[in-house]
Amino acid sequence: MFTNAFKSILFLSPAMVCTITFGQITENNTNKDNSKIITDSIKLDTVINVKKEQLEFIVDRESEDERHDLKKRTSYFLRNARVTYGDMSIYADYIELNWNTGDVYAEGKRDSIGQIIEPTKFVQGQQEFTQDAFKVNFKTKVGIAYNVRMTEGEGVITADKVKRVNDSIMYMNRAEYTTDSYFKDGKTSDRDYFIRTSPGKLINNGENKTLIAGPTQMFIYDIPTPLVAPFAYIPLGSKRSAGILMPKPGERSDLGFFIEGIGFYVPIGEYWDIKLTGDIYTKGSWGLRTESMYKKNYRYNGGFSASFEKRITGIKGLTSGNNTFNKNDLFHVSWRHQQDPKSNPYTNFNANVNFSSSKFYQNSINTQFIQNNQVYTNNINSSITLNKKFKDSPFSATLSMNHSQQMNQNQNVNTENLNNNITLTAPSLNVNMSRIYPFAPKAGAKKGLIQNLGIDYTLRGANEIRTNDKDIFTKTMWEEQSRIGTNQRMNLTSGVTLFNYFPFSFSSTYNEVWSDRKIQRIYNPLNQRTSDNVIKGFNAYRTFNVSANISTNVYGTFLNSNKEAKIQGIRHVLSPMVGYSFNPNFQDPSWGYYQSYEGANMEEIWYNQYEQALYGISVPQLSNSLTFSLLNNLEMKVKDENDPKGVKKVKIFESLNFSTAYNFSATSFRLAPITMSGNTSFLDRKVNVQFSGQFNPYKLIFEPGKDTGKYIDELALPRLTNFQVGTGYTFDNSTFGGKKFDEKNYSKRGSIRDENFYYDDKNYAHFAIPWSVSANLAYSYNKGSNRNGKSTGTVNLNGKIKPTPYWDISAMTTYDFIENEFTMLNLNFERDLRSFKMSFNWVPMGRYKYYGFMIQIKSSILSDLKYNDRSRSRF
Template identity: 40%
Template structure:
């Protein structure tokens, strides 16, 4: 071949090959661009398969990754992006803000770091926000493909608290694992007003589970730290609900010591929600000397309808050492039920209950320390009532059904009314005019009437409760009362009143009384028969008001004294229902052969008819004494000072009485001083007849010798509520001192010498009681005591409290309690101590303030319904 032909052929081959290479390179370049665009823009790629079908591959990213920063650099070869200063990356609902962020597009990794100082310490955290929730980190790695992350020194807020962990791994949007995590509800730390929490719960391993409605922390061993100091409060594991909803779990007990029963755990329990309207608490009190007590409690509540609770206590109290004389063992029980109906639920039907039935020595032997600190152990009597009331829209009738139970712990006896039905007719006027104001005696006649039906038994021993003996002694009866009254004005200044009263009583039991010479006792026999009686009485009264003023002149310190007197006189009449013609009274001969009268209705539920004719005049004089004094502090220039708010003197004279026509004279006073700061109450009973005593006899005999006045009863009571505000005005320290403290000390004001200034409020309630009772005895009896109840705030965060009573007759201190409270910002700890007496005990507890943990982490349980609990 010729050289030119070979050269031409070679050129053509080279040219065609070059074109093919260019096409291949170009196609490869386009394919590379498409791959890059696929990574950045999530464009779908298409792959051709043997069957010529089209398959859509799964997207590598669900959204576009957006970024911005003050300084941004990309390394295309390494597929890296670097963001510096005010860096921000957004992906779906995740947004990351940091001082430095780097993105590895190949691995789908984002690394973020907070702002650091010259020493490499993070001074401003990186922040990730997802689903409206903010998380803070020193630095972290996030894979936006798998949505998993690992963070260091992470901080996140959950409910009312904050969690800080050395290392956090995000498995999914709802599950996190934390290493050495701290949880606290310290408000100062939460709001970053302080860099150190006053307390926290530390656990080496934590799992945080987040759901739509609630979240919870599940931990291994967890320990409470106070001011970074470890405490003995250690739990093997715990579940802390981060929700306002009720969660089941263990209730932490209080601890302490009672001298007679040993060391204790008081209130160890379990809390269990029961549906929407109920919950259950079960407590155990345990003492090292063997005493124990179980306390189940069910609470219920229906909004706008009703709420209440069932409570019970049962257990054994052991004192002393078995085998020794001081050893004792007693069983106790208590059953309680309270129910309250919302006033808006039904205005025509009301149901309420307050039931508390206990063993007779329950409070003397209680191992529930709350009964000691609440002073329930001082109860002498306890009443229980269940009541149903029905009203009608168009009828003037109110029907009330009740059941009542009254225990007397001193006598050990019980009174029961079961049931009792009252039908009351609303007051009405017999001759009320159709229009205008009622005038005169006739138009003012009003009638009150009703019917009462009752089953009643009194003086029941505990062993006889709800036995045949109790039912045999129960009385059944009914009472109808009709009362009429009217009044009018006479001679402009006098009020004249008339009234009449009728009682009709029916009962199923009467008594027969006689003297048995064999055993030298008066015997009372109950007769089961239907009987009844009717009584009636009438009265008339006249009343007016008199004023007197004594003026001292404008230059006198005392401007005037005003005396207001309200005298009234009344006439009362009732027949002698002790006459044999009525048949209400009978006679028997006592051990001395003296004919003695008694009523066949004695001891009945409605009492017995009065004996003796009443045609008496009664008087009452009510006095009010005040004075006006000059005062610069009052805007009017004068102020009123009460000398006597009331001074009442009352008595009577019975014309029909055969002897002792004058009644005893009653005097009572009530007043207050220092602008109602000191209250004084007193009462006195004076017998106008002479009482003589036979030689060697302590009980005297009343003789008809008028004019020998003697005090038979006298009581005097002082109530003095003292406080700081009485002696000095409260000043605004923030206006007087401009310098404020920081963080915890922000409640303090500081003077120029840098001394802290703060209020120290205090209260001191002083109650003094004196009583003298003679009752025809030669010497009589006295009671005299003083009680003190006080509080003192040493600082805005430290407070002391205490109360005590001193009996001047026995010369002993009665119930005494001392306590202190420390407000430690986000929690409080308190100490209560009864230092001596039968209920000597001390008790210590810690309580978190935050609602989320106030029932979960504490050393004493007092709440109605916990919002959360701690679970072992």
């Protein structure tokens, strides 16, 4: 027994001595192997000589086998080895640790011919590196690695040799960077592209990582390309980094050779950034742009942009012909701000500003507006709004500034001659009081007209300016083109149900207008023209009206006694409504709203002296009208074996409405035109059709030889004067009974790039081919008092198809079936090239013929690295 114990002590004594001597190891394996120690087969660079000192942290390790050299004070860990020191962990097939110097050498697993088949892994914090072999010093954290692979952000960096100076800086030799997602995820060892540089420096400042490289060249599928740069600056961290923006070269016959978008990007603070770019054209045109984005979580977000362009076309000195010299200044300003509603439930501020010169979209030197179809922009609008809700109150207020601008589509018109194409409302104030019921009981239902009496109030006030590009922000705009007005409106409403079947409602409106002007109209017999003199000052006028109506519902039902019949039943719902409205004759001189002047024949002509006032365009005359309307809903039940209930509802008309009015106070044409509107649906409500029209009930007389007639006060068969109809439908794979592609029907799936392909038992590839075609029809017919009507009709087609998993083809066109012509066609082809995306856009007809080809890296880090070829833009 003593002998066995003594033998055990002798057997364990090396491990005990090693533990006492080194004092850093907390765990010891029991696996023993007397085989020869594997030595380093790679010649190592000398790292840095360090002084002998104790390690700062405890070393934790594990392996299938280990050996200790007491003389060299070195430990060897073999097969599936791991060594952890502080926040650093090393995983390798062979690890060598020197306790004196703190040097650690690790090497991957080799095959029979000495090739590395399993690389080592170095982990520090959230960083992970793989390499064939490396050496690091635990004390100084300086190290050298060979054949390194590290994941940084959206991409992967590989390098032949990396020298680690400290936690923040690494130097690399023959480094290659790619954002190939398949290579990053380990699906393939072949990169579709990479950027090669030597030397390189990786700076790690926490979330802000940067790769600074020397001479750089792009390789696509291992083929070198002419894309070479003397240096590169690639931000890799999660934080934004400043950098140069790559330009887009091209050529246009009207502007010459160009580079667009050259500039730089700078993040400013935590919530804001700015991008400055410029466009240069060889024929003299140039442009400057600035863009800025800002965002603060749970508070607000937005962006600002401004641009100025000097467009120069033609040959200097020519005043006529195709090459006439033109020089135009174009500008554009936009601002978008959106407040998070959760930040303040009672106050909300939003802005959407879009202001530009009237020819900006049509004449901009930047061709992005052709690609986005913005060249067809007819008008632009802006608004800045501050909303305020008052807690525990029916009142709310809105303070806003608004802008509306008509864009000039006719290039032959001088912008300076445009007449008041810009409307500014600055400021505008709206105060609203939601409906209250002052006589309603505090508890229980409201009964009678008094308890159901509701009151709501609205106040609108604004300063409106109608101006043009020439007068904008000038003295003329502020003094001559400005109108100030206020409109107050109060509504009284009440209602009851009579005899349980007839809802009755009553309403009255009081309207008051304040204005800063009225007009005095004078006839000048010398030039035989009338002129208006604007009289500034405070003016006010007031109007009111009352109305009442009563309605009900009438049901008509047909039920088929034959249970086997296709049509099981029909239901028709009629909703007639009769109303009455009364307006006093505010055009009577006694109210003081109308004044008169003497015409050419000394006759007295009356006019509304408030017709130029804001909110004061019309003053109502006497109206004593009876209104009629009839709403129809027609549907039926049909037998359907596919329906769980055996029947389904089919709507013939979801709504079909007719309305008119009879004015007892009118001297002629007392019966108003009959209006019609409705909608219905087909194909299980997949196709919705809306239509409307108007009928004139009076007789129309044509004089001989004339195509325009005159209505007389004599009732006749109602005549259709206008009609509109619109519908649309989207066709796709399921429209004609197509089966949905189901990947579960196939046992094999492609690998690497073919992973979206599925293979049957005979190794034929299968994949989904989604497609859709949206067709929207718009037709209108207008006859009025003419003998023959005019029709307009268009069909807008928008189609998309994905013939393979990596191709997207789309087309958009408009066909005028009245003129029998296509007014526009836009074709777009897109190809997914793994790390790249390629697109070709073509507009082969119309005013803006254009083509553009672009190939671009998909990664957001290198999104500005692209090739863009565009055709000449025609204006």
